[in-house]
Amino acid sequence: MKEILKLEDISVGNEEVKILRDIEFEVKKGEIISVVGESGCGKSMTLRTIIKLLPKNLKILKGRVYFEGIDITDLDEEKMKEIRGGKISIIFQEPSSYLNPLFTIGNQIEEGIKDRIKKEEKKERVMKILKEVGLSENVYYQYPHQLSGGMQQRAMIAMSIINKPSLLLADEPTTSLDITTAFEILNLLKDLVISHNISIIFVTHDISLARFISKEMIVMYAGIIVEKGFSNLIYSNPLHPYTKKLIDCLPEKYNKGERIRTIEGEVISFKNLPNGCPFYPRCEEKKEICEGFLPKEIEIENVSVRCFKYGDFMES
Ligand SMILES: Nc1ncnc2c1ncn2[C@@H]1O[C@H](COP(=O)(O)OP(=O)(O)OP(=O)(O)O)[C@@H](O)[C@H]1O
Ligand SMILES: [Mg+2]
Numbered sequence: 001m002k003e004i005l006k007l008e009d010i011s012v013g014n015e016e017v018k019i020l021r022d023i024e025f026e027v028k029k030g031e032i033i034s035v036v037g038e039s040g041c042g043k044s045m046t047l048r049t050i051i052k053l054l055p056k057n058l059k060i061l062k063g064r065v066y067f068e069g070i071d072i073t074d075l076d077e078e079k080m081k082e083i084r085g086g087k088i089s090i091i092f093q094e095p096s097s098y099l100n101p102l103f104t105i106g107n108q109i110e111e112g113i114k115d116r117i118k119k120e121e122k123k124e125r126v127m128k129i130l131k132e133v134g135l136s137e138n139v140y141y142q143y144p145h146q147l148s149g150g151m152q153q154r155a156m157i158a159m160s161i162i163n164k165p166s167l168l169l170a171d172e173p174t175t176s177l178d179i180t181t182a183f184e185i186l187n188l189l190k191d192l193v194i195s196h197n198i199s200i201i202f203v204t205h206d207i208s209l210a211r212f213i214s215k216e217m218i219v220m221y222a223g224i225i226v227e228k229g230f231s232n233l234i235y236s237n238p239l240h241p242y243t244k245k246l247i248d249c250l251p252e253k254y255n256k257g258e259r260i261r262t263i264e265g266e267v268i269s270f271k272n273l274p275n276g277c278p279f280y281p282r283c284e285e286k287k288e289i290c291e292g293f294l295p296k297e298i299e300i301e302n303v304s305v306r307c308f309k310y311g312d313f314m315e316s
Pocket of ligand 2: 043044045171
């Protein structure tokens with residue numbers, strides 16, 4: 001299958017901090033890929049790099065971003081604006097903070113339409129999209145506060161697909177929802193991949209959601225990819241000690257009455273990144289070499305992993 005997006009050896013930061021290092025992955029056409037990791041590990045920054053909405057003090061230090069086969073790394077802001085909300089769209093965790101309370105849902109979705117078409121045609125397109133995301137026509141006339149959280153997220157999804165994007169970046173879109181509503185939204189995203197032939201990057205801190213929604217996943221820690229490959233393989237046989245911990249700490253892994261487990265220690269500060277593996281201070285399987293050197297990505301049975309457990313492979 002052809003790839004729609006490719007990140008090639010991306011590093012993001014400035015003279016003082018490196019937030020992302022050596023990020024490399026592909027998104028295939030019509031597929032969902034998940035990016036998983038704890039808070040602060042660089043998930044949103046990865047999405048921001050793709051659409052070039054980085055904080056002012058950070059920039060792409062090396063690497064390239066290819067979208068639909070074209071190198072978009074150095075595109076100017078005007079061209080990026082066309083792509084954002086057009087061929088690449090984004091949805092966020094908190095729909096309520098992105099919907100304007102003063103305008104109806106219909107009005108807001110219509111506003112986003114980039115094609116120059118007549119008002120009636122716009123309305124028709126919005127009505128159709130509302131139906132596709134599981135909302136009634138009534139919602140067109142309603143204001144955000146009249147909708148539940150799940151309905152608001154559906155409205156955001158409608159807004160994000162109104163210009164027929166080929167790539168949707170979904171940044172923790174279900175975090176603020178209850179679990180049933182979250183799964184409804186996940187199913188909707190899965191359906192959209194088929195009905196609209198779009199690709200999705202799904203960002204989540206929950207590795208079980210990632211397994212549910214996507215065939216492939218990327219596990220990030222402190223700005224590097226520690227493991228990537230098929231979700232089922234990674235979930236059933238995690239290779240990296242960090243991925244193992246993420247799975248161990250899932251609520252469904254507990255026996256009744258057991259204390260809630262967390263990964264001990266804190267996510268490392270980007271200001272004091274060690275030379276070696278960033279997970280080293282928290283890792284229960286560390287070796288001496290882990291402190292001083294960053295392991296290279298190696299491939300083991302269709303999964304790639306960055307850990308010295310599997311051999312002393314270093315960047316040359
Ligand atoms: N402008 C900035 N300058 C320097 N560091 C920054 C800046 N903005 C964010 N960071 C750091 O970049 C790191 C990655 O942030 P990012 O928002 O990508 O995390 P995340 O994985 O999306 O976390 P969360 O799950 O909490 O959303 C964080 O540790 C954050 O402190
Ligand atoms: Mg984030």
